[in-house]
Amino acid sequence: MSTAHDLTIVSLEVPSDYPVERGDLSLALAGAELIDLMEAGTVELDGDLLRPVSRAASGDRLLDEAASLLGGDPAESVTDWLW
Template structure:
């Protein structure tokens, strides 16, 4: 199991209670992949620059794609740039991967993540993701919070330490904040445009 798979499973489990936005979830998934690449020593960070390291093999095809997508020539890309580039439509890609491998089951109710009336089927992977979520594992919890699957606690702890994983988590939170700012700016611009055409 990977952190990204745990996150997409958690998002689908939580969809009836609280559905994550596609953009926020995609950014968080890109961050989750980077956390796993760091854990596998496929990359390291030099400040906020992603530096290629080893070339381990991954059982997960999407994580394999992620490793192959790392820029291997200088100047290396920043964590922030990685999140926006790799995160494009990543939530849909993970949902499609679950469907393709037969990990989804039909259910009644509204559709999560645009995948139809489905839920994650019971499996060892699903149970492992649920256990990690129930245990409030810090990395998964931080990514899920950035994706909008839970509220930030009122007594939010200090910012993550500036170790590589902390840098990634902070970058995900910053990217999600930027995404919301862009949406608000576009909404204001659209409202202003609409008002011009409504004016007598």
């Protein structure tokens, strides 16, 4: 199970007095996906830029699709990729 799946399950199970805004949840899920991409070794950080490292399939269709969205040069900033 990916970090984004785990985060979604946790957010649905924990009652809160503070509603989560749609943009906040989207950003958290995108950040979780980025963590998974980095752990899978498909991207790395070069300062605040994301660079693809490997196009090897991870076995997770959604994670592989996200990795394919990262281009080569010019590199994309983390902020641009998350939004």
